[in-house]
Amino acid sequence: MSKAGALDLATGLGGKIDKNDVLSAVDKYEKYHVCYGGEEQERKSNYTDMVNKYYDLVTSFYEYGWGESFHFAPRWKGESLRESIKRNQHFLALQLGLKPGQKVLDVGCGIGGPLREIARFSSTSVTGLNNNEYQIERGRALNCIAGVDQTCDFIKADFMKMPFPDNSFDAVYAIAATCHAPDAVGCYEEIYRVLKPGQCFAVYEWCMTDAFDPSNEEHQKIKAEIELGNGLPDIRLTRQCLEALKQAGFEVIWEKDLAVDSPLPWYLPLDKSHFSLGNFRSTALGSLITKYMVMALEKVGLAPKGSQRVQAFLEKAADGLVAGGKKEIFTAVYFFLARKPNFDDLSYVETTF
DSSP states (O other): OOOOSHHHHHHHTTTTSOGGGHHHHHHHHHHTSGGGTOOHHHHHHTHHHHHHHHHHHHHHHHHHHHOSOOOOOOBOTTOOHHHHHHHHHHHHHHHHTOOTTOEEEEETOTTSHHHHHHHHHHTOEEEEEESOHHHHHHHHHHHHHHTOTTTOEEEEOOTTSOOSOTTOEEEEEEESOGGGOSOHHHHHHHHHHHEEEEEEEEEEEEEEOTTOOTTOHHHHHHHHHHHHHHTOSOOOBHHHHHHHHHHHTOEEEEEEETTTTOSBOTTGGGOTTOOOSTTGGGSHHHHHHHHHHHHHHHHTTSSOTTHHHHHHHHHHHHHHHHHHHHTTSEEEEEEEEEEOOOTTOOOOOOOOO
8 A cells, every 4th residue: 555644745755865955956846847937958858857856856745645656547427536547557458458477568657556556457577667766666665565576676767768678578558657758759769669569559648639729828838837747848749649659660559538538537636626535635625735734844844845845836737737638738648559560460450539
């Protein structure tokens, strides 16, 4: 079970950053972003530092408020948030056609919530690729608790330069992770390289939709808030992701923005106008309580200086995500399934639903 208490939140804040350096790390992180005068090219050039600082600063907040799986999911009426997240992880495993004993790669695995669920659901061995040392440390501890430490592990590495031989994996997936890549084509090419021919790559991607208008100031503000609050160098359009996949060599089997006909909106857990006892910490009242709790923990020295600032930009991110979802200019659940061609098999047919 994931840690959930206030003291656990406090002791984890800052990740592997020295507690005395958290405030300066927050300063540096914020300056990468448009809201604080940052430039897109600087974020892309320094994405490793930016994303690592982001996850050191926010992982404990994520785990405290969200559990072990840091992603959204399309949701049925009557279904809890955690049920929807598990169902969508199972859906991904089924789309990949996972079979017992296969070797699977989770690109940008966080603390391994999806990794553990998919490994148990499919009886596969899953390797989590992550460039953040603190998240890997947490993930290994949680793997031991879940009993998957003999079949699942983590590798610390940059997903733009994977330390695996060609054709290493039977399947690859990424959940709300490759959106951190400074170059989608380069990231997808690395995934293509390590995937065995004839096998598949599945993704839940974060994207701007075709409704996004770059000349609209409100749209730009929403995009900037999402980038700041989620450690993103930029946010690509769905069609840009699709084109990058093809440039990398993949055959697109099918793709769809799953937000379009979801019975409940993916952003509902963050919508402050919606109250839920099942996900109380992300409601307006729950967020207010967390805000004052973090303030108190920082004041008495249990949480490092700068913790309130992290909580503040995460609040801003939540507002941006909800606004982007409601205006349908952003989606956190763009799904695609792609295949690395097996050139002995020309039976591929592309379908868009």
